[in-house]
Amino acid sequence: MPNITLKDVAKVAGVSYATVSRALSGSSEIGEDTRKRIQKICEEMGYTPNSIARSMVMKRTNIIGLIVASIDNPFMSELTTNIEIYARQKGYNLMVCNSSYDTGLEKEVFSLLKGRQVDGIIILPASNESYDMLKPIMSDIPTVFISENMQDLPESYVAVDNRQGTGLAVEYLHSLGHSKILYFGCRHGSITHQLRLEGYQSACMRLGITPNVLYSPYQRSSLEVGYRLGKEYFSGQHEDTALICASDTLAIGAVQAGYEAGISFPEDLSIVGFDNISFSSLPPINLTTIDQPKQKMAESAVNLLLSRITDPEASHSREILPASLIVRGSCRPLSVQNPN
Amino acid sequence: MPNITLKDVAKVAGVSYATVSRALSGSSEIGEDTRKRIQKICEEMGYTPNSIARSMVMKRTNIIGLIVASIDNPFMSELTTNIEIYARQKGYNLMVCNSSYDTGLEKEVFSLLKGRQVDGIIILPASNESYDMLKPIMSDIPTVFISENMQDLPESYVAVDNRQGTGLAVEYLHSLGHSKILYFGCRHGSITHQLRLEGYQSACMRLGITPNVLYSPYQRSSLEVGYRLGKEYFSGQHEDTALICASDTLAIGAVQAGYEAGISFPEDLSIVGFDNISFSSLPPINLTTIDQPKQKMAESAVNLLLSRITDPEASHSREILPASLIVRGSCRPLSVQNPN
DNA sequence: GATTTGAACGGAAACGTTTTCGTAAACCGT
DNA sequence: ACGGTTTACGAAAACGTTTCCGTTCAAATC
Numbered sequence: 001m002p003n004i005t006l007k008d009v010a011k012v013a014g015v016s017y018a019t020v021s022r023a024l025s026g027s028s029e030i031g032e033d034t035r036k037r038i039q040k041i042c043e044e045m046g047y048t049p050n051s052i053a054r055s056m057v058m059k060r061t062n063i064i065g066l067i068v069a070s071i072d073n074p075f076m077s078e079l080t081t082n083i084e085i086y087a088r089q090k091g092y093n094l095m096v097c098n099s100s101y102d103t104g105l106e107k108e109v110f111s112l113l114k115g116r117q118v119d120g121i122i123i124l125p126a127s128n129e130s131y132d133m134l135k136p137i138m139s140d141i142p143t144v145f146i147s148e149n150m151q152d153l154p155e156s157y158v159a160v161d162n163r164q165g166t167g168l169a170v171e172y173l174h175s176l177g178h179s180k181i182l183y184f185g186c187r188h189g190s191i192t193h194q195l196r197l198e199g200y201q202s203a204c205m206r207l208g209i210t211p212n213v214l215y216s217p218y219q220r221s222s223l224e225v226g227y228r229l230g231k232e233y234f235s236g237q238h239e240d241t242a243l244i245c246a247s248d249t250l251a252i253g254a255v256q257a258g259y260e261a262g263i264s265f266p267e268d269l270s271i272v273g274f275d276n277i278s279f280s281s282l283p284p285i286n287l288t289t290i291d292q293p294k295q296k297m298a299e300s301a302v303n304l305l306l307s308r309i310t311d312p313e314a315s316h317s318r319e320i321l322p323a324s325l326i327v328r329g330s331c332r333p334l335s336v337q338n339p340n
Numbered sequence: 341m342p343n344i345t346l347k348d349v350a351k352v353a354g355v356s357y358a359t360v361s362r363a364l365s366g367s368s369e370i371g372e373d374t375r376k377r378i379q380k381i382c383e384e385m386g387y388t389p390n391s392i393a394r395s396m397v398m399k400r401t402n403i404i405g406l407i408v409a410s411i412d413n414p415f416m417s418e419l420t421t422n423i424e425i426y427a428r429q430k431g432y433n434l435m436v437c438n439s440s441y442d443t444g445l446e447k448e449v450f451s452l453l454k455g456r457q458v459d460g461i462i463i464l465p466a467s468n469e470s471y472d473m474l475k476p477i478m479s480d481i482p483t484v485f486i487s488e489n490m491q492d493l494p495e496s497y498v499a500v501d502n503r504q505g506t507g508l509a510v511e512y513l514h515s516l517g518h519s520k521i522l523y524f525g526c527r528h529g530s531i532t533h534q535l536r537l538e539g540y541q542s543a544c545m546r547l548g549i550t551p552n553v554l555y556s557p558y559q560r561s562s563l564e565v566g567y568r569l570g571k572e573y574f575s576g577q578h579e580d581t582a583l584i585c586a587s588d589t590l591a592i593g594a595v596q597a598g599y600e601a602g603i604s605f606p607e608d609l610s611i612v613g614f615d616n617i618s619f620s621s622l623p624p625i626n627l628t629t630i631d632q633p634k635q636k637m638a639e640s641a642v643n644l645l646l647s648r649i650t651d652p653e654a655s656h657s658r659e660i661l662p663a664s665l666i667v668r669g670s671c672r673p674l675s676v677q678n679p680n
Numbered sequence: 681g682a683t684t685t686g687a688a689c690g691g692a693a694a695c696g697t698t699t700t701c702g703t704a705a706a707c708c709g710t
Numbered sequence: 711a712c713g714g715t716t717t718a719c720g721a722a723a724a725c726g727t728t729t730c731c732g733t734t735c736a737a738a739t740c
Contacts (some may be wrong), residue, residue: 003726004724005725005726005727007726017726017727018728018729019725021729022728023727025740027729027730049726049727050726051727052726052727053725053726053728054726054727055727056725056726056727056728057726057728057729058728058729277712334719
């Protein structure tokens with residue numbers, strides 16, 4: 001009933017427990033025959049090494065802390081899945097915490113994870129104030145930010161090229177003949193959304209399009225924001241032929257508001273989202289959108305973190321991954337009446 | 341640079357490290373004045389206790405292992421979020437692993453978590469073979485199953501009342517005047533789906549409705565299954581007025597197939613899903629469905645596990661939580677032509 | 681054949697806590 | 711003032727590993 005330890009195995013095998021440790025760790029300081037014998041005994045006794053004790057002496061837990069704003073956000077859960085799978089493949093387990101978009105809580109769980117002696121932390125920040133909050137306590141533990149562009153801050157991060165992303169969207173719509181392209185954005189205080197807006201604006205400039213932005217003062221869920229922005233827009237004058245939304249959920253909310261106002265997509269209005277969450281591909285939605293390469297982001301983040309763990313003194317590195325356009329059914333060429 | 345330990349604090353405070361430990365643990369064996377003094381010193385030195393070392397001696401990690409088939413499944417991610425939040429509230433952290441619906445991998449991560457000395461494991465099983473696979477290795481660690489009904493197996497689990505759930509759906513449709521109610525199911529090998537089917541069938545019997553079931557031989561994603569079942573059904577004769585799907589994603593897939601066949605919902609066909617994933621409430625979908633009480637399930641699972649941790653010898657307990665009907669816009673009364 | 685070398689293994693320290701036990705001083709009642 | 715109880719604290723063991731340092735013994739070297 002009491003768990004089997006190295007000592008128990010050593011006693012049965014008639015060797016010191018140093019030898020058992022060597023037999024299992026793949027050390028060269030041991031005879032091939034005794035290694036085989038000890039391994040067999042371990043099998044028979046059902047011995048599993050205690051990683052806590054190992055961590056104690058090795059000063060490494062092989063655990064990565066992951067802090068996300070909300071696990072059940074579709075984008076974040078996809079990211080989380082990819083991170084977990086890749087990390088495990090690299091020999092690390094994941095300790096996951098929700099910050100619930102609360103920077104106070106975020107700081108709290110950050111300390112908690114530090115106390116847990118995780119080797120490093122990947123964080124999808126709750127807001128753009130996260131950095132300032134975390135700064136004083138993140139000095140002595142490898143940390144990489146994910147999904148949020150930290151600009152010139154002296155930190156490691158991996159993010160998608162948000163500016164290029166919305167640029168792609170504008171270019172695509174322009175190539176379909178659209179010139180009146182509205183943008184739905186949300187404040188959110190995040191640099192990510194700032195960059196997406198800038199990408200939209202500069203692409204418009206480049207292509208001779210007059211930017212037209214509708215910002216949200218609301219702070220609630222992105223879905224609701226899209227719905228309310230849509231309500232507001234569709235109730236007044238509207239002559240745009242296309243709409244770019246700062247996120248897929250924003251787009252889906254806007255679509256609903258459009259439905260209720262008698263607007264059809266893409267017949268009356270073309271729409272493109274951002275993120276490419278899995279639900280956007282669902283038939284009833286079928287949203288043309290800008291993809292964030294979630295798997296690559298996950299792997300880059302883990303790799304970045306691992307390299308910081310092995311060499312904490314290395315200079316910070318940033319990885320900005322390219323966004324790509326996913327064409328589905330929510331946009332139509334302006335000159336043609338019915339697509340497909 | 342080397343982390344601050346109890347000893348360092350003790351040296352500064354001029355006391356033994358036992359005293360420091362007592363000062364922080366809220367022990368009564370210490371003077372109020374020295375406690376204050378030591379706590380202040382800890383603050384100043386930025387001391388954070390090493391939970392690894394604590395776990396070592398306490399033989400408790402305050403970590404719960406969570407194994408889910410796929411974190412990015414909407415239902416599971418909602419469950420995961422709720423589990424994490426509630427567990428942390430109870431002083432536990434979560435170590436999360438994906439089984440990717442692979443019972444082999446599931447067993448592997450189960451052992452891995454055991455080696456990590458987690459205090460207990462919550463598992464959302466990959467298939468109905470999970471139990472047999474896990475049985476030999478789960479004897480010495482508290483485990484509770486979630487979301488999957490383990491029937492009379494000698495294990496602790498919490499699940500929704502699947503039978504009652506589909507029963508509710510049938511009753512609701514019946515109350516709207518429907519009598520030709522089709523059921524879309526998927527094999528999946530899971531007891532959950534078996535129970536949902538049974539609930540449908542027995543409610544039909546009770547209400548004098550002839551059950552009509554379409555099963556899927558496909559094994560892929562639920563969304564695709566729904567789509568293919570729909571394709572198959574709508575291409576032939578179809579005279580049903582309502583459709584119950586074994587899951588929301590199944591329903592959404594079916595809806596798409598319906599669209600493509602020129603069917604409108606709910607005008608031509610009423611449809612009810614199961615699970616109440618958050619996306620079902622999205623306007624373009626707006627699916628009437630059967631809710632699984634995810635938060636309650638999460639909390640029950642944690643509570644069950646915690647009680648098993650404190651008393652591993654206690655007999656197993658099962659919790660079957662009631663399902664409830666969420667009425668949205670995907671069903672209409674049969675006698676009326678246009679709802680709303 | 682004596683010395684060196686190297687392999688194979690044992691002994692023991694170390695990791696940072698918690699907790700038991702011991703002990704000195706302070707306190708109490710009589 | 712004295713024995714006894716309580717209070718506050720120190721010393722040290724324990725948790726299960728890894729690893730450094732010795733030690734032994736056989737093989738290799740001269």
